Amino acid sequence: MEIKLEQAVQILERTPGVLNQLVSGLPDGWVMTNEGPETWSPYDIVGHLLQGEESDWIPRAKIILEHGEGRAFEPFDRFAQFEKSKGKTLAELLDRFALLRQRSLEELKELRLTDDLLQKRGLHPDLGTVTLGQLIATWTVHDLSHISQMTRVMCKQYGAAVGPWKEYLPVLTR
Amino acid sequence: MEIKLEQAVQILERTPGVLNQLVSGLPDGWVMTNEGPETWSPYDIVGHLLQGEESDWIPRAKIILEHGEGRAFEPFDRFAQFEKSKGKTLAELLDRFALLRQRSLEELKELRLTDDLLQKRGLHPDLGTVTLGQLIATWTVHDLSHISQMTRVMCKQYGAAVGPWKEYLPVLTR
Numbered sequence: 001m002e003i004k005l006e007q008a009v010q011i012l013e014r015t016p017g018v019l020n021q022l023v024s025g026l027p028d029g030w031v032m033t034n035e036g037p038e039t040w041s042p043y044d045i046v047g048h049l050l051q052g053e054e055s056d057w058i059p060r061a062k063i064i065l066e067h068g069e070g071r072a073f074e075p076f077d078r079f080a081q082f083e084k085s086k087g088k089t090l091a092e093l094l095d096r097f098a099l100l101r102q103r104s105l106e107e108l109k110e111l112r113l114t115d116d117l118l119q120k121r122g123l124h125p126d127l128g129t130v131t132l133g134q135l136i137a138t139w140t141v142h143d144l145s146h147i148s149q150m151t152r153v154m155c156k157q158y159g160a161a162v163g164p165w166k167e168y169l170p171v172l173t174r
Numbered sequence: 175m176e177i178k179l180e181q182a183v184q185i186l187e188r189t190p191g192v193l194n195q196l197v198s199g200l201p202d203g204w205v206m207t208n209e210g211p212e213t214w215s216p217y218d219i220v221g222h223l224l225q226g227e228e229s230d231w232i233p234r235a236k237i238i239l240e241h242g243e244g245r246a247f248e249p250f251d252r253f254a255q256f257e258k259s260k261g262k263t264l265a266e267l268l269d270r271f272a273l274l275r276q277r278s279l280e281e282l283k284e285l286r287l288t289d290d291l292l293q294k295r296g297l298h299p300d301l302g303t304v305t306l307g308q309l310i311a312t313w314t315v316h317d318l319s320h321i322s323q324m325t326r327v328m329c330k331q332y333g334a335a336v337g338p339w340k341e342y343l344p345v346l347t348r
Contacts, residue, residue, distance in 0.1 A: 134337035161311035
């Protein structure tokens with residue numbers, strides 16, 4: 001599909017609810033366990049999404065609108081959540097994510113992006129020229145991909161418990 | 175983790191709500207599109223989960239409890255949804271899945287499975303000896319893996335729209 005702002009928002013506005021339905025209130029065995037060394041637990045993933053809300057998507061959209069290709073984005077720290085989430089419960093992270101996402105979508109609406117503005121170019125510090133539309137599409141795919149990752153991580157907690165059925169569950173060896 | 179019935183149920187009871195949050199009410203571009211030939215759309219996946227609820231999980235649990243390894247399960251038709259979903263809207267499939275899942279969990283409760291009973295053996299037509307606990311763990315992983323698949327399929331609808339960010343999104347080439 002081509003990006004249409006309305007279609008992207010249909011996904012972005014659902015993510016807090018999806019995350020809540022998936023992991024809110026679950027015990028640590030489901031939410032604090034990862035896939036092995038240097039991988040992320042559902043708790044880490046929520047912290048990462050929160051970080052994106054604070055310093056990635058809307059701030060970058062504004063840089064494109066204000067500076068075009070004249071100013072590169074700040075690099076995004078993919079590991080900031082390990083420090084920032086410290087001492088916070090999953091419930092706190094989920095609530096804060098829901099709040100910040102709501103604010104992001106309000107800000108997005110206020111930007112009054114037209115199809116023409118979605119073509120406007122900005123400068124990614126590593127990837128080079130990107131458009132505002134590509135940024136919004138990436139925001140959307142980023143949400144969905146981390147829900148996909150989170151459910152895969154949860155599958156792996158039962159990787160041994162499924163016994164011979166492992167053969168039919170490619171998710172367990174991905 | 176070892177399978178604990180209570181932990182498995184914590185996931186199984188959430189799935190209808192997760193699916194609703196994810197795809198209920200979305201336009202066809204998000205829910206009727208797949209990943210290419212012989213792959214499944216979100217709509218197909220919901221139909222498949224519904225089929226599992228009708229003929230796989232609880233029926234197989236009962237066969238293990240009643241017949242042990244003396245009677246193999248009926249083979250499960252992984253493609254039955256293509257015929258069975260015909261003419262039904264996604265909303266109808268989601269509602270029916272929620273209803274059948276609720277019934278399945280009531281039946282599961284009525285089976286009063288103990289840790290000892292979870293060790294009871296049954297016969298899978300292809301995989302051979304399996305236990306009731308492995309069946310319940312597989313049911314749980316099956317739910318989560320199809321949520322993971324569904325969100326991956328949705329990501330791919332914006333595979334081109336993300337432009338250069340594709341490089342950072344391994345989900346798009348999986």
